[in-house]
Amino acid sequence: MMALIVAEVAKVRTTRLWIGLLVGVVALGALGAIATLAIAGSPDGLEAGITPIETVENVRDFVATGSVAGLFALVLGAVATTTEQRHHTLGGTFLATPTRWPVVVAKVVGSAAAGFLFGVVGALVPLIAVAGDFALEGEIVPFGSTVVVAVLAVAAGSAFAGAIAAAAGAALRSQLIAILGVLGWALVIESLVGAILPGTVRWFPFSGLTNALSQPGGDLLSAPAAGLMMAVYLGVAVALGIAVTLSRDVD
Amino acid sequence: MSARRTDEPAIEVAGLTKRFGSITAVDGLSFGVERGRVTGFLGPNGSGKTTTMRVVLGLAAPTEGTATVMGRPYAALDRPLARVGALLESTGFHPGRTGRQHLRIAATAGGLQKERVDEVLDQVAMRDYADRRVKGYSSGMRQRLGLAAALLGDPELLVLDEPGNGLDPAGVAWLRGFLRAFADAGRTVFVSSHLLAEMAQTVDRLVVIDRGSLVREGPVQAITSAVASDVMVRSPDADRLRVALEAEGATVSVGEDPGSLTAAGVAIERVGELAAAAGVVLHLLQSREASLEEAFLRLTGRDGAGSAPGAPEMPPPPEPPA
Numbered sequence A: 001m002m003a004l005i006v007a008e009v010a011k012v013r014t015t016r017l018w019i020g021l022l023v024g025v026v027a028l029g030a031l032g033a034i035a036t037l038a039i040a041g042s043p044d045g046l047e048a049g050i051t052p053i054e055t056v057e058n059v060r061d062f063v064a065t066g067s068v069a070g071l072f073a074l075v076l077g078a079v080a081t082t083t084e085q086r087h088h089t090l091g092g093t094f095l096a097t098p099t100r101w102p103v104v105v106a107k108v109v110g111s112a113a114a115g116f117l118f119g120v121v122g123a124l125v126p127l128i129a130v131a132g133d134f135a136l137e138g139e140i141v142p143f144g145s146t147v148v149v150a151v152l153a154v155a156a157g158s159a160f161a162g163a164i165a166a167a168a169g170a171a172l173r174s175q176l177i178a179i180l181g182v183l184g185w186a187l188v189i190e191s192l193v194g195a196i197l198p199g200t201v202r203w204f205p206f207s208g209l210t211n212a213l214s215q216p217g218g219d220l221l222s223a224p225a226a227g228l229m230m231a232v233y234l235g236v237a238v239a240l241g242i243a244v245t246l247s248r249d250v251d
Numbered sequence B: 001m002s003a004r005r006t007d008e009p010a011i012e013v014a015g016l017t018k019r020f021g022s023i024t025a026v027d028g029l030s031f032g033v034e035r036g037r038v039t040g041f042l043g044p045n046g047s048g049k050t051t052t053m054r055v056v057l058g059l060a061a062p063t064e065g066t067a068t069v070m071g072r073p074y075a076a077l078d079r080p081l082a083r084v085g086a087l088l089e090s091t092g093f094h095p096g097r098t099g100r101q102h103l104r105i106a107a108t109a110g111g112l113q114k115e116r117v118d119e120v121l122d123q124v125a126m127r128d129y130a131d132r133r134v135k136g137y138s139s140g141m142r143q144r145l146g147l148a149a150a151l152l153g154d155p156e157l158l159v160l161d162e163p164g165n166g167l168d169p170a171g172v173a174w175l176r177g178f179l180r181a182f183a184d185a186g187r188t189v190f191v192s193s194h195l196l197a198e199m200a201q202t203v204d205r206l207v208v209i210d211r212g213s214l215v216r217e218g219p220v221q222a223i224t225s226a227v228a229s230d231v232m233v234r235s236p237d238a239d240r241l242r243v244a245l246e247a248e249g250a251t252v253s254v255g256e257d258p259g260s261l262t263a264a265g266v267a268i269e270r271v272g273e274l275a276a277a278a279g280v281v282l283h284l285l286q287s288r289e290a291s292l293e294e295a296f297l298r299l300t301g302r303d304g305a306g307s308a309p310g311a312p313e314m315p316p317p318p319e320p321p322a
């Protein structure tokens, strides 16, 4: 299994997609962070509900905006299997591992690792930005273990996004449908259903569970409960991905 | 893993049927591939060769019947790349990876030695291109990379689907020699082709299919002589002999010299008897073994002369390829 995970990580590493996505994580994160810092505390900012960053809790919440990295992890995961479908490499992959299910598991683990990396980077971008902002004023940014936990929480959420997208991708044939499907779920469906039935948000994988880790409070589940629910979602998705992978004919 | 000859076939296909919706790609096919030989898998385009190989390699599930490799379903082989090397027609590569990266990933996933990567690159003469992206490869280079991947595990069995596709004539000649040497070292090759010229000089045995069903299986010699040996005759009275031969059901063609006939579908002894019975003088009576190509065309009913004698239950001639 270790060899398969190494092989799957090598597949990601040897194509350029991950670089593009990582650049996206940094660019989008930096853009959002700088824009937020620019108006935080100003009248415009107050009107938009953006308070100045003064306390450790403010810094923690600001770091949590790095969870936008999860969107890029979703894309990377969704591509893990479907790119093999698209380039007709799945046959070669299954010749090496004809039992197939370990391939799905390795892709899920590899995508989770990549998602974790994306998440760490995604969380560090606002942290560095706010630290720089404080440094410009000759001050030191408020820091504490809660900030470190927030970085790890963002990374865990992003790892979850990569993993569940890889499992979903294993169950789908088309790369485009897989990418649009996972992004559409995270960006559109959860928002729509959440707007109609606000009580359901806490159970959603992204707006509910991953946020419960990085921005705890409100109606969201406790972190352990959220982690458990994530494991359940992931288990179901992996089982589905394996079932479809085992049942289908490959070129 | 050292190659060995045993009585157990390297590949055994039994009662295999594969349907895709309403299309029956393989239809009750049974055959065996002997160890230590090159077995050609011959059939026109669309006859089910690729589908059969995919089922043999566990990539597609049979609708009915079984296929085993080294006595087991492919999926039950331990470290399969070290036992079976395969190249399928549909095999692709990620265009953004280099040839070497592909092979290294395959070696990792297959639990194979990394040193093999350079060895197989040398074997297929691809070392100079190994660090270029596949995007820039010619079809021949892709085919060589696919062969390199098949050889990676130093397997005892090679399953190759139309390996000559995309190779230039020198490449095809190299491939023939390579397959010959591979089998002469006691290993097994199962190679499909729709091109006869590629096959004739390389293979020991043939499995001939058409429309998903077995047409013939056996040594090349036996198939060509049983199915397609012609009888050449020269006679001053060729017209009368032709009438007698045609009455016997033979297919007769007249040579450039009107006294020369070539008869197919009739034994040489019978030609002699018919000539004697008709009181026709013969100046020449000689059998001529047909080429594999002629044998194949007759076996598959594609020679324009209808079914070949001795080939039971021939399907009707095909509609021309689209």
Ligand SMILES: Nc1ncnc2c1ncn2[C@@H]1O[C@H](COP(=O)(O)OP(=O)(O)O)[C@@H](O)[C@H]1O
Residues within 6 Å of the ligand: B020, B023, B024, B025, B043, B044, B045, B046, B047, B048, B049, B050, B051, B052
């Ligand atoms: N995945 C598939 N879906 C539908 N039809 C298929 C599929 N694969 C092969 N076929 C059909 O099965 C028949 C046999 O195809 P194939 O095995 O590729 O033949 P060959 O390799 O001898 O040219 C053809 O009619 C082909 O169109």
Ligand SMILES: [Mg+2]
Residues within 6 Å of the ligand: B046, B049, B050, B051, B089, B161, B162
């Ligand atoms: Mg084919």
